[in-house]
Amino acid sequence: MKIIFIGTGAGATYGSKRVKSSIYIKSNEGTSVLLDLGTGANFKIEDLNLLDFEAIFITHLHIDHINGLFDHLVQRKILRMKEIRVYSPPGILNVLDSYVKSGNNISANVIESELPKAKISDLEIYSVEACHSIYAVSYIITDGEKKIIYTGDTLEPCETVLDEAKDADLIIHEGSCIDNCKQYGHTSVKQLIEMYDRNKLIITHIPAQIENQVKEIAKGYIIAHDGMIVDV
Ligand SMILES: [Zn+2]
Numbered sequence: 001m002k003i004i005f006i007g008t009g010a011g012a013t014y015g016s017k018r019v020k021s022s023i024y025i026k027s028n029e030g031t032s033v034l035l036d037l038g039t040g041a042n043f044k045i046e047d048l049n050l051l052d053f054e055a056i057f058i059t060h061l062h063i064d065h066i067n068g069l070f071d072h073l074v075q076r077k078i079l080r081m082k083e084i085r086v087y088s089p090p091g092i093l094n095v096l097d098s099y100v101k102s103g104n105n106i107s108a109n110v111i112e113s114e115l116p117k118a119k120i121s122d123l124e125i126y127s128v129e130a131c132h133s134i135y136a137v138s139y140i141i142t143d144g145e146k147k148i149i150y151t152g153d154t155l156e157p158c159e160t161v162l163d164e165a166k167d168a169d170l171i172i173h174e175g176s177c178i179d180n181c182k183q184y185g186h187t188s189v190k191q192l193i194e195m196y197d198r199n200k201l202i203i204t205h206i207p208a209q210i211e212n213q214v215k216e217i218a219k220g221y222i223i224a225h226d227g228m229i230v231d232v
Pocket residue numbers: 010011021062064065153205
């Protein structure tokens with residue numbers, strides 16, 4: 001599978017150096033899906049011409065994970081693209097409806113579930129509940145050979161996440177602060193380097209303004225940046 005980090009910023013990220021959360025995954029057979037679509041990430045998928053994904057999977061309803069979606073839906077109408085399937089924990093339909101009711105010509109085929117899952121051609125995607133300040137899920141993506149977990153936002157230790165991460169080939173994990181952000185439902189970079197094997201971990205969801213500190217403390221670890229491509 002090929003993973004393109006579209007947006008690697010956190011909710012607290014200031015400016016556009018890192019746009020907000022979004023990850024594009026393409027299977028070896030050419031099936032692609034998008035995980036989250038935060039603010040600004042909608043522009044990146046257009047710049048990179050990555051509009052061929054077959055579904056979008058949302059981890060939770062915080063703005064930095066969903067706001068790019070609505071802008072993207074406008075482009076889909078303009079470009080006459082087919083209605084996109086959006087898998088999400090409950091609540092996204094309400095947000096979409098309020099945009100529609102206020103006069104926006106957008107639509108999506110939304111499938112809400114406490115634990116969204118789907119088989120999209122050769123990709124199998126399922127979710128477990130994460131440990132965040134609001135209801136959130138982490139996604140597990142497999143092509144039958146490799147297994148990736150994308151945590152979305154979660155604090156650690158989170159039993160469900162740890163359980164799925166055990167046999168994953170790649171762990172894409174949020175790291176929202178240097179030291180302690182438990183009270184906001186997040187994991188610190190210090191925790192990550194204590195908990196996870198550096199060969200399997202990619203750190204994302206990083207406030208751009210602390211990027212240099214993150215690089216310093218997590219030397220030898222892979223720190224995602226917008227546009228980064230990884231094969232697994
Ligand atoms: Zn976030």
